[in-house]
Amino acid sequence: ETGVTQTPRHLVMGMTNKKSLKCEQHLGHNAMYWYKQSAKKPLELMFVYNFKEQTENNSVPSRFSPECPNSSHLFLHLHTLQPEDSALYLCASSTRDGYNEQFFGPGTRLTVL
Amino acid sequence: TQLLEQSPQFLSIQEGENLTVYCNSSSVFSSLQWYRQEPGEGPVLLVTVVTGGEVKKLKRLTFQFGDARKDSSLHITAAQPGDTGLYLCAGEGNYGGSQGNLIFGKGTKLSVKP
Numbered sequence: 001e002t003g004v005t006q007t008p009r010h011l012v013m014g015m016t017n018k019k020s021l022k023c024e025q026h027l028g029h030n031a032m033y034w035y036k037q038s039a040k041k042p043l044e045l046m047f048v049y050n051f052k053e054q055t056e057n058n059s060v061p062s063r064f065s066p067e068c069p070n071s072s073h074l075f076l077h078l079h080t081l082q083p084e085d086s087a088l089y090l091c092a093s094s095t096r097d098g099y100n101e102q103f104f105g106p107g108t109r110l111t112v113l
Numbered sequence: 114t115q116l117l118e119q120s121p122q123f124l125s126i127q128e129g130e131n132l133t134v135y136c137n138s139s140s141v142f143s144s145l146q147w148y149r150q151e152p153g154e155g156p157v158l159l160v161t162v163v164t165g166g167e168v169k170k171l172k173r174l175t176f177q178f179g180d181a182r183k184d185s186s187l188h189i190t191a192a193q194p195g196d197t198g199l200y201l202c203a204g205e206g207n208y209g210g211s212q213g214n215l216i217f218g219k220g221t222k223l224s225v226k227p
Binding site: 004042045103 | 146153163213214218220
């Protein structure tokens, strides 16, 4: 595998379910990110991890819980979501130096019923 | 809060036409990036511009950074159906909660018809 991979690509869940999104980067980067992409809105930065330490939590509701066990893996644990949380969730990685150019995964299309 | 405004929001053109999309802000950015996102995929970096007035070319795509580093444009010559996608500009935040993180515009959705 090369680049940034995300699983699953599609997820449908009820409001009472618990699920997790997984991201893996094979680029040797030290920073990883979760973004939310909704229609008619700019990409919203949710969480930033730099060398496995969370450096940013952009006022994200606690029903979203990130986990970064090492510099290559990033998870987003989901529980008791709302229908308005339906969106494309994108993972990205970068070296966090230079111009912070980011490499994105293909995203997980999440639908909350 | 630093914001990036992109225009137009939607653009539908015929193959062979030229087009320009814009990315504007009231804030100064140290650099701006352009990404293209195709349906069902994540954004892919096209270019980074860092110097005021800088022009970069990528085949039929020409990117320009404004002299004051508050705006940027993307010009496509002789558009092809393969250029279809969502074009996003992004700048690195300079202060507050955005410092060091990318701020994205809403994007321009381009459709090129054969």
